[in-house]
Amino acid sequence: DIQMTHSPSTLSASVGDRVTITCRASQSISSWLAWYQQKPGKAPKLLIYKASNLESGVPSRFSGSGSGTEFSLTITSLQPDDFATYYCQQYNSYPLTFGGGTKVDI
Amino acid sequence: EVYLLESGGGLVQPGGSLRLSCAASGFTFRSYAMHWVRQAPGRGLEWVSGIGGSDGNTYYADSVKGRFTISRDNSKNTVFLQMNSLRGEDTAIYFCARASSSPLFDYWGRGTLLTVSS
Numbered sequence: 349d350i351q352m353t354h355s356p357s358t359l360s361a362s363v364g365d366r367v368t369i370t371c372r373a374s375q376s377i378s379s380w381l382a383w384y385q386q387k388p389g390k391a392p393k394l395l396i397y398k399a400s401n402l403e404s405g406v407p408s409r410f411s412g413s414g415s416g417t418e419f420s421l422t423i424t425s426l427q428p429d430d431f432a433t434y435y436c437q438q439y440n441s442y443p444l445t446f447g448g449g450t451k452v453d454i
Numbered sequence: 455e456v457y458l459l460e461s462g463g464g465l466v467q468p469g470g471s472l473r474l475s476c477a478a479s480g481f482t483f484r485s486y487a488m489h490w491v492r493q494a495p496g497r498g499l500e501w502v503s504g505i506g507g508s509d510g511n512t513y514y515a516d517s518v519k520g521r522f523t524i525s526r527d528n529s530k531n532t533v534f535l536q537m538n539s540l541r542g543e544d545t546a547i548y549f550c551a552r553a554s555s556s557p558l559f560d561y562w563g564r565g566t567l568l569t570v571s572s
Binding site: 380 | 556557
């Protein structure tokens with residue numbers, strides 16, 4: 349199985365900060381990576397697919413990059429609505445796997 | 455508008471069985487793969503199972519293989535998860551999710567809670 353590892357697991361930031369979250373895959377997944385945002389008590393929301401493609405309706409302050417085994421999600425100018433937990437997911441092969449998540453808090 | 459509504463969660467004793475349902479609307483159901491993803495209390499996301507749209511191919515996480523069965527009824531726009539031999543570690547919120555053209559999840563339901571406890 350492909351293991352996905354987030355770093356950091358928790359990130360403290362302020363409104364207006366530039367934030368970068370990293371996700372590493374245990375083997376190459378090409379660009380088959382998605383990023384989700386989840387707020388407490390809510391379902392996850394798709395942000396980024398194929399490593400760097402912004403899902404429709406997602407603000408342009410979110411961006412993704414990377415390929416192979418190293419990926420990142422960047423939020424430029426963090427907004428109050430962005431405080432949440434972020435998960436990466438590989439869909440290169442089954443079983444599909446998620447990273448453990450990065451919680452972005454104040 | 456795409457809408458997914460899970461139902462069927464509840465309290466079950468270890469070793470018991472339960473069937474979850476997910477009713478879909480707002481899209482051509484038979485054209486999309488559907489998946490179940492779960493989240494144990496205070497934990498991260500775990501993919502559980504998926505089923506193809508037209509081909510009906512099924513996929514399972516190792517943790518549920520042989521115990522859970524995913525199925526769909528395209529005439530009723532519903533996907534099911536039959537869960538047998540339930541364990542405490544199956545306790546989680548179970549989300550139904552639609553897969554886009556690839557197995558990533560563009561729409562999610564609100565989830566249904568399964569608690570396995572005596």
